[in-house]
């Protein structure tokens with residue numbers, strides 16, 4: 001492992017760790033797992049996320065300590081699960097921009113924006129990279145760390161079902177369980193649970209699903225969300241569900257937000273395709289098989305523009321495949 005990374009951590013005393021806006025299980029899990037570890041090393045730690053912790057991650061030990069806007073001064077900032085600096089949101093305040101920044105991430109679209117970068121696109125989750133870092137530092141894993149890190153792994157692999165679920169992932173999960181993490185509790189809290197309002201929202205969004213070539217897409221309007229009684233912009237995994245359609249190679253969900261001024265776009269693909277580059281070209285990022293972007297504009301206009309770009313990209317990928 002890069003000695004610059006280890007040196008930054010070893011020398012730091014007051015650390016600010018930040019995960020991405022609109023946090024998922026890997027963002028919160030890697031943030032808390034690292035937070036517990038840094039405390040065990042005797043450091044002063046502040047954990048931050050610009051958006052609130054979603055209710056179903058509130059079983060995680062330490063989540064109550066995560067602040068939305070950090071206060072005070074630090075000697076190191078650590079970014080977790082962010083492909084670019086913008087993903088840190090308002091938690092990365094202006095006055096922290098001059099501090100050393102350690103970028104820990106697994107997105108293939110990562111911009112290497114840190115003073116030091118611990119980036120592994122082969123890793124299934126940022127939590128997995130944090131685990132390897134703690135191993136390298138020789139820090140024993142306690143049950144709270146284990147529970148947080150395994151949550152990151154389980155949620156980003158949707159319960160070890162993604163193409164990213166390698167033998168290394170399972171070996172690390174094994175060690176985290178041996179250290180006290182509960183796999184059944186994590187699965188039941190995260191993958192097997194959603195608000196009834198989310199199921200009602202799916203009920204509204206599913207009839208509008210349309211197949212365009214090999215792309216299955218649907219949209220969620222702000223009116224649907226209000227009707228279902230939801231305030232967050234996530235789709236509760238609807239885009240993964242769409243991709244289970246036999247006819248689909250790629251699935252997309254368009255979610256209207258900010259009073260119709262922006263659209264959150266979520267892409268998923270079956271192995272063999274790449275949706276990371278389209279997301280990147282729209283100012284977002286992600287992985288080959290799961291990516292996203294926030295696009296300015298109205299729902300219908302953004303949808304047509306993005307579907308056209310995506311069709312073009314898939315056609316180019318097909319051509320490239322035929323040529324090799």
Ligand code: AMP
Pocket residue numbers: 081083087107239265266267283284285286287290291292293294
């Ligand atoms: P999602 O569809 O929100 O579950 O996101 C899928 C993947 O794309 C995750 O790895 C996210 O980190 C990434 N992603 C989603 N939205 C954005 C965005 N606006 N900017 C950069 N990356 C994103």
Ligand code: MN
Pocket residue numbers: 020023024026027081
């Ligand atoms: Mn994430």
Ligand code: MN
Pocket residue numbers: 026027081106124125126156
């Ligand atoms: Mn992740």
